[in-house]
Amino acid sequence: MKQLANFMSDNAAAPCPELLAAMAAAAPAQTAGYDSDDWSSRLDLLFAGLFGRPCAVLPVATGTAANALALACLVPPWGAVACHTEAHIQVDECGAPEFFTGGAKLLLCPGDHGKLTPPGINAALASHRGDVHQVQMAALSITQATECGTVYRPNEVAALAAHARAQGWRLHMDGARFANAVAYLGGDAAALVADVDALSFGCIKNGGLSAEAIVLFDTSLADQLRWRRKRAGQMPSKGRFNAAQIIAMVEDGVWLRNAAAANAGAQVLAAAAADRLLYPVEANEVFVQLAPGEADRLRAQGFLFYDWGAAGSNEARLVVSWDTPAAAVERLAAALAAG
Amino acid sequence: MKQLANFMSDNAAAPCPELLAAMAAAAPAQTAGYDSDDWSSRLDLLFAGLFGRPCAVLPVATGTAANALALACLVPPWGAVACHTEAHIQVDECGAPEFFTGGAKLLLCPGDHGKLTPPGINAALASHRGDVHQVQMAALSITQATECGTVYRPNEVAALAAHARAQGWRLHMDGARFANAVAYLGGDAAALVADVDALSFGCIKNGGLSAEAIVLFDTSLADQLRWRRKRAGQMPSKGRFNAAQIIAMVEDGVWLRNAAAANAGAQVLAAAAADRLLYPVEANEVFVQLAPGEADRLRAQGFLFYDWGAAGSNEARLVVSWDTPAAAVERLAAALAAG
C-alpha cells in the first residue's frame, strides 16, 4: 500500500507540543473569564517586547476574523482597501472584509510574485478618481509571506508604508505566514512591522490550534477592536486557551523554529525543482510547473497536493508544514527530480 | 488565609477531562481541514440521533456567535426578534444580533422568571403595527435555561412555538445552558426542541473549552449558515478540535452528567436559602436576596460571586459549575443558612 505524504496545506497540521502543554496548563478553573485571565493580560507586553514598540493584542478564532476585524478598524464603510489580485482577503474569505467593514471595497492590484509595489498600486488605481461618487482609498493590505510563497524585504515594506503614509492610507499586514517570512529573513520581526498599523499574526498554520492574534500598533484603535470583536462573537469566555497558545508560540521562539522547519522543507523541494519554479521559494510554499501527466504520477505515489492556476495548466502547489516528516519531503524531492 | 470558593460564573470553569482527551486525540496532522475532517462530518448524524430528527450542526467559537448567526438565518435585515427584556442577546452581546442580521431589531418582552409567554408577548407587541413603516416580526428567541435560572417546560415551549407558527415567526432557542435545562427535566432533549428552528447548543459553560454548536432543525438554512459562518471568521481550518469537543460532550452523556452535577450543587444552595430565593432554582444559577452587609460577610469568607439587580438591592447571583467542589458548595450553603 502506498504511503500518503501530505503537501495539501499547512492548515490541517498537528498543533505543536508546546501549545498543547500550554493549553493543559490553562485548564484549571479560573475566577475570571474573557480577557481578564492571567494569560490574556500578558499579551500586550509580550508582543511589545517582540516588536520593540507598544501594541494591543487580541486573539481571534481564525485568520479571516483577524484580517476582517483589523480592516474594519482601519477603513470606514465608504472606504477602499488596495490589495493584491490574489490576496486571501479577496479570494478566500467569502466577503468577510465587506461584512466587517460595513461594505468597504477591495481595489485589486496585480503584482509579480504576489507582491505589491508603489508603481504597481499607482497603475492599478490610475482610474480611481476618489471623488464623492467613489469609495475613498483608506488602506493598503499586504500579505507576508505572500500568497505566492515569496517574502517582502524590509525595504519593500518600508516603501509601501511610505507610499501609504504619503496618501493618508493605513497599512495592514496579513501575516497568516508571518513567521515563515521572519524566519526566512533571519528573525528580525520588528523591522518588518515598523510602519504597519495592524498585523494579523498567524499561528494556526504554524503549529497553532485555534487562535490567531490581531496586533494593533496603532493602540488608539484598541477599544474599537474590543467592541468589534465582542459583537463579532470572537471574544470567548475561556479566552485563556487562545492567549495561552499564542504565548507558548511566541515566548520561547517556537514560532520561528516551527517556521524554519517548514521553510527548510520547502527549500529541499525547491532545489529538486529549481528549473521549473513559478515563484522564488522563500517561505513554506512551492509552486511548480509540472509536466503533463506528472501530477497523476505524483499522486499515484501517495503525494497529496492541490492543482494550481487555470485548469489544464499543470501547475501545483506544495506546502510544507512545521511537522511534515523529513522523509516525506525527501521522497517528494526525489520524485520531482525524477520529473 | 481564607479559601476562595468561586461562584462567579460557569464560564471560566475547567474543561472536563473527556473533552481534553478528545482534543488530544484530534491532534495528529490531517489531510483535510475546515469541515472536511472526520470529526466535523459526524456532527449532523450525532445530533439527529440525540434529537430524533434531521439537523445540520456547525460549531462556532462563542455563544454570541451561535445566537447571532442563527438569528441571521431566521430573520431578514428588516425583521424583528421578540425576546425577553433580560435576554443575553439584548444585554450581553454588544449588538451582535444587529450586526449579523444587517440591522434587525429586538423587541423586548417582560416576563416573570425570565420566561416569555404568548400573552406576555402579545401585550408587549400590542403597539407594534407591523406595517411597512416598521420592522417585520420574524422570530421569537427564548433562552433555555433562562437568564433567571429557570427552565421552560416542554408544554411552555410548545405553546410559544404554536404562537410563533400561527404568526409565521421562526423560533430560536439560546441554549447556553440547554444541558442544565434538559438535566433538570429528566433528560428528554428531543421534547424541548420539537418545534425549534435553530438551537444554540451550549458547551463552554458546561465543561467545554472553545466551541458551541448551532443546530439547525430547518436544514434548508444550512448552506446559508455555512456562508455566513465563513464570512464571519467562524470557520476554522482546524475545526476538528471544535467538532471533537462537541462530540465528546454529547456522545456518552457527558453533557448531562456535567449539567446534573452543577444543578445538584445549585439545589444545595437553594435549600439553604429557600426563603429568600428570587426565582425558582431549576438549573445551576441561584439568585438570592441577601441581608444588608451579608454580601460583604460572604466575601470575607472567600466566596466569589456577582452582585445582581439594581445598586443597593442586596441581590446576589451564585453560579455552580460542573466542577465546583462539593465542599465549597456545602460551605456556602452553611454560610447562607447562617444568614
Added chain:
Amino acid sequence: MKQLANFMSDNAAAPCPELLAAMAAAAPAQTAGYDSDDWSSRLDLLFAGLFGRPCAVLPVATGTAANALALACLVPPWGAVACHTEAHIQVDECGAPEFFTGGAKLLLCPGDHGKLTPPGINAALASHRGDVHQVQMAALSITQATECGTVYRPNEVAALAAHARAQGWRLHMDGARFANAVAYLGGDAAALVADVDALSFGCIKNGGLSAEAIVLFDTSLADQLRWRRKRAGQMPSKGRFNAAQIIAMVEDGVWLRNAAAANAGAQVLAAAAADRLLYPVEANEVFVQLAPGEADRLRAQGFLFYDWGAAGSNEARLVVSWDTPAAAVERLAAALAAG
C-alpha cells in the same frame, strides 16, 4: 354629500406656492449637477445665518433618511442611541437607524408628553452597564416638536444637552416638525439648537415637497456625511431642486409662517376639546380622548383622522397642516365641542 376634511396627517399636504415657484425657477438646464449647482452651494451660509453658527447642510429625500444618516455620523456600529419609547426613529422607520449605522441599538426611555429628561434617561439606562459586552451609549436623539405634539423649551434642551455632554454623548434632534416648535416658542431657532450636533430639519410636513435637510453643527462630520449620503442613494444629480425648496422655505420666513398657520389651527381644536386633551397642544397635533362612538360620528361628518393609542382606547390624533382650510378647522372644533 358630506364634505371631507382631512386631519390625517400633515405629510400629504400641498406644497406651498413659494416652493413650487422656486422649483420652477430651478428648472432650466444647468452645467453642474450634484452639489455643485448654485442652489446647493448656498445652503451652508443660509443656515449659518439662521442658527447663528457654522453648519454644513445637505438635503435628503425623506425624514427617515435625515435621521438615519445623521445618527450614522454620530454613532458607531457598536453604539447606542437613547430615545423616547415613541420616537419616530424607533417606531416608524423600519429599522433605518440600525441599517445606516451598521447595527447600533436604540435604548428606549419613557417620558411624559413625549419628552425625555435627564432623570428619566438615567432611570431607563440604570441597568445598562456599558462594559465591553454591551453596546456603548453614544448619542441622545430627541424629537422637536415631540411625537405627542409638545415642544421642548430651550432650557429643557439645554439640560439634555448638558447631560449628554457630561457623558460624552452626541445630541441629535429629529426636527420633522421643528418649524412648529420654533413658531410656538416665538421664532428663536438658534436657542433651540445651541447644543445640538445634528438636526434633521423638516420641510415636507410643513409645505415642502421632496426634501428635508440634515444640518450638521459639528462640521467635522460633513465629509463623512457626503460619502454616506452618496452611497445611500441620497445625492441626486438634479439636487438643485431639493436645495431650491429648502432655500425657499427658509429664506423669507415661509417655514415659520406655514408652521404658525398649522399651530393656530391646532389651538382652535385644542380650545374646543380643552378638557380632554391627552397632551398639551403646542404644535400642530392634537391628541384627544373621544367618547365611545364619537370617532364614528366625526367620521360620518367627513372628518378624516387616525385612531390613536391601544385598540378601544377611543383616542384620536388630529393633525392640522399649513393649508388646512380654516373652515374645516372651525367645523371640527364645533363638532368636538358638541362632544
Added chain:
Amino acid sequence: MKQLANFMSDNAAAPCPELLAAMAAAAPAQTAGYDSDDWSSRLDLLFAGLFGRPCAVLPVATGTAANALALACLVPPWGAVACHTEAHIQVDECGAPEFFTGGAKLLLCPGDHGKLTPPGINAALASHRGDVHQVQMAALSITQATECGTVYRPNEVAALAAHARAQGWRLHMDGARFANAVAYLGGDAAALVADVDALSFGCIKNGGLSAEAIVLFDTSLADQLRWRRKRAGQMPSKGRFNAAQIIAMVEDGVWLRNAAAANAGAQVLAAAAADRLLYPVEANEVFVQLAPGEADRLRAQGFLFYDWGAAGSNEARLVVSWDTPAAAVERLAAALAAG
C-alpha cells in the same frame, strides 16, 4: 463673449414640460401619503402595459438607489454580482451596492464597448471557484445603454440572460439610459427586458426631475423591496410627485421622444467625428479621440465637456441631452469636423 454649449452630462438638464405639468397637477393636498395616493397606485399596471408582463414598480430618488436596492433584492450578503469593469455600480456609486446588500462583492468583467458577453464573463470568472470560502455568484448586472454609449441588442441580452439562468443567477439591468437604448432599437421595450429580473428605469437623465423607478419583473420580491426602500429612507410621504413624474414620462411616449431627440443630436456629432470615435454611437453619448490641443480649442469656443480616459489620452466624452439646442449640436459638429 463666447456662447456656452453644455455637453458635460445629461444629468443636469432641465426637466421636460410634461413632467413639470404632472407635478403641478399632483400638488393639491391629498388624504393619503406614501404609496397610497392615486399616482403611486397606477405604476404597476402602467409598466405592465409597457413591458407586456406583470411587474411591481417603486420610485426612488436616484439611480444609485435604484441599482443598489434592486441588487439587494437579488443577491444575498455573501453573494457576488458580475458586472463590467466600467459599470456605474462599480465606479460611480461610492459602494452603494455593498452597503445595501450587506457586503456582497462585485466581480469585474472587461468587455469591448462596455458590453458583457457570456464568454467574457466565463473568462473573467475562470478563477472564481465558488466554494464556501468565496462569495457566491448570484447575479449579473448589465447597463443599457452601456457606459460606452453602446446598446445591447435583444439577442445579446437574451444570450446573457440564458447564461445567467443556466447558472442560477439573477439578471439586473441598470437602465439609467434605458430610454436611449429603446429609442435606438426602434421602441420595443418589452423585447429588451424579456428575461430581466429587475430593471432600474431611468428618468432623471432623460428629462426627469427627482425620480427613477425600480421595476421588478420577479414580483415575489416586491414586499422585500418595499421594506428595504422604507428603511433606506427612499419612501417619501409625498411620493405622488415621484409617481406623477414617472407616469408623465411613460404614459404618452415622452420618454422615447426625449431619448430620440438626444440620440439624434449624438448622431450629428458622430457623423462629424466618424473617423475618430472610440465606440459606436448608439445612444446619446459620444466618445471621441481628440487631437492634442483640440480640447482646449473646443473649450475656448464655449463647449463644455469632460475629458475621458487616462490623463493625457486626449479623449473626450460629449453628452447630448433631450433639450440640448440643435444649434449647439450643429456648432459642435462643425468644430469637430474642423478638427
